[in-house]
Structure formats: C-alpha cells, structure tokens
Amino acid sequence: MDPVRPESDPARPESDPVRPGAADGVIATRGLTKRYRGGQLAVDGLDLTVPAGSVFGFLGPNGSGKTTTIRMLMGLIEPTSGTARVLGLPMPRAARTVLPQVGALIEGPALYGHLSGRDNLLRLDAADPTADPRTRGARVAAALERVGLAAAAGKRAKAYSLGMKQRLGLAAALLRPRRLLVLDEPTNGLDPQGMREIRTLIRELAADGTTVFLSSHLLDEIEQVCTHVAVMARGRLLAQGAMADLAAGARDRLVVTTPDPAEAARVLKEQGAADVTADGDKVTGEPPDRDLAEVNAALVAAGVRVRGFTLRRASLEDSFVALTGEGFDVAR
Incomplete structure (x- = not known):
C-alpha cells in the first residue's frame, strides 16, 4: 500500500482521499x-x-x-x-x-x-x-x-x-x-x-x-x-x-470453594500461592508455580473440605482492574 505523503506534499491535493494503513495508523x-x-x-x-x-x-x-x-x-x-x-x-x-x-x-x-x-x-x-x-x-x-x-x-x-x-x-x-x-x-x-x-x-x-x-x-x-x-x-x-x-497483563486466579476458608488460605500460602484472599466460601490467589494437583492434595491432606477447585483464566476485566485499580461499572 502506498505510504501517505506529508500534508505539505504538493503531489497530493487536499481533496485526494487517503487510504488507511499509514505507518501512524488510521x-x-x-x-x-x-x-x-x-x-x-x-x-x-x-x-x-x-x-x-x-x-x-x-x-x-x-x-x-x-x-x-x-x-x-x-x-x-x-x-x-x-x-x-x-x-x-x-x-x-x-x-x-x-x-x-x-x-x-x-x-x-x-x-x-x-x-x-x-x-x-x-x-x-x-x-x-x-x-x-x-x-x-x-x-x-x-x-x-x-x-x-x-x-x-x-x-x-x-x-x-x-x-x-x-x-x-x-x-x-x-x-x-x-x-x-x-x-x-x-x-x-x-x-x-x-x-x-x-x-x-x-x-x-x-x-x-x-x-x-x-x-x-x-x-x-x-x-x-x-x-x-x-x-x-x-x-x-x-x-x-x-x-x-x-x-497477558493480568494473572490467572486459582479459586477454591470450601466451608473452611481460613484453613484453605493458610495452605494455599504454604504452597506458594500469592495474593490470597477469602470472600465467604471462596478463596482465591495467584496459582503457585507447581502442579495444581499437588496443591489440591495438600488441601485435602490438611483437612480442608474442597467443594470446588478451578483455575480462572485472566479476562479483560481482570486486566482493566489491574490497570485502573477499580472495578468497571457495566450498569451505566
């Protein structure tokens, strides 16, 4: 595609349409x-x-x-x-x-x-x-x-x-x-x-x-x-x-559903999970750099009643929150 000439270039009159795709973007x-x-x-x-x-x-x-x-x-x-x-x-x-x-x-x-x-x-x-x-x-x-x-x-x-x-x-x-x-x-x-x-x-x-x-x-x-x-x-x-x-700017989150959130949070931290938080029966954290099956086994061995164990992939909303430090009001 032909490059866009500078605005002052006399070879292209102002009325000549410019095709998108210039190096600087549309x-x-x-x-x-x-x-x-x-x-x-x-x-x-x-x-x-x-x-x-x-x-x-x-x-x-x-x-x-x-x-x-x-x-x-x-x-x-x-x-x-x-x-x-x-x-x-x-x-x-x-x-x-x-x-x-x-x-x-x-x-x-x-x-x-x-x-x-x-x-x-x-x-x-x-x-x-x-x-x-x-x-x-x-x-x-x-x-x-x-x-x-x-x-x-x-x-x-x-x-x-x-x-x-x-x-x-x-x-x-x-x-x-x-x-x-x-x-x-x-x-x-x-x-x-x-x-x-x-x-x-x-x-x-x-x-x-x-x-x-x-x-x-x-x-x-x-x-x-x-x-x-x-x-x-x-x-x-x-x-x-x-x-x-x-x-890619946001991290995946490990989500554990359990009636024992305090104990689950302790075990996850011991297993190397970062930014561990508990909200009701949900405990989340950045997954450790190890086999997640071993993390699940450690929870069970510690007596944690695991009702759900999932890896939630990072979404655009996670990236938005990571960038702005705030939630996104989708209702307005």
Missing part, C-alpha cells in the same frame, strides 16, 4: 488534550494509534474522556492542544475530506421522529453531495436490511424502541462503504439477540477492510469482537495494544 493522536472552561481536564495528553483493519475497543469508566476524544476525532469540538489525524489527515482542518469516508454513531442517533425509518435514511443520503441519487433507494434498502430493520422501515422513528433507534443510526453510518466506522456504545438498548447481530456485523465490516473504532462499557462485548484495545481513566491513556497482549 487514527493517530499526539498529546491530544481537551480542557473545558473552569479548568476541567477531560483528555490529558492522549497518544493513541489505531491500526488499519483492526476492530479497536476504546474502554474506560464514565467520565474517562472517551466521548470527548471521539468528538475531537470527528471534528465536532476543537482540542485545547495536541494533534489528531484521521485517515492520514489533520482534524478538524481536513474534515471535508475525511468525514465522507467515515461512518459514525456518536451519543445516539439524531432522528426526525415524524419521518419513517426509511425516510430518515433517504433524507440523510440526500444531504451527501457525493451520493448518487439514482441508487439512493437501493442503498437505503440494503442498509435497513443489514441492521434488521427492513420490516419496520415504514414505521415512524418516534415509535421506535431505543434499540431500533440504535439500529437506524447504524444503518445511517452504513449507507456508503466506509474506510473507518466510529461507534460510541452501539449496542445500547439492544437485547441479547440484537447484540449478537451487531457483533456479527462488525466482524463482517472488518473482514471487508473497514477499520472499526468501538467505544463501549461492556467488557464482554469488547472481548468478543475486538482485535486491539485501549484503556482510559480520568482522561489519561493507561494502556493500548493487541487484545492478547493486554490480557
């Missing part, structure tokens, strides 16, 4: 900072790189700066300092060139409630000066079908459920082929079946070469669909990289 920020009036620091010196072709999960608790970052990337608000490049071009200065190549669903879709789902999409497509009006109806029908709204296309948007509105917003982002898809909480309001369908859609888009940037508070969703991930807290980036590398 999205690249350097020192990106946003400070609001009153001194509130929402994003603090963010250095983020989103590889081409990835499904990139953007994680963080409420108030961590995720949505503010997305709004700066899309040119909706100006950064206080630092730079952001999307598809190789500076934002917000190159927004007219970049945004036609980007599909986005940010903070929920803005819809005309009195219009049907189909008419909402027709109106949005007509507002795109690069869209061919001769194929508008076919594009709208295909987008509705892809998000499972074909049967409800004639229904007024104000009668849509929250999940249906999310689907319609996704359909709007998919009216044209996109090089980058930016989704802020795309499964908000969806039932489990709808969430599975959105996961499948994201995988299909990535397989077709679209880079997907996905902000979500649902750790399980991120873990199932993303190839790369970044973690933010209190406006700062804590970690980023391939999903497997981030998961």
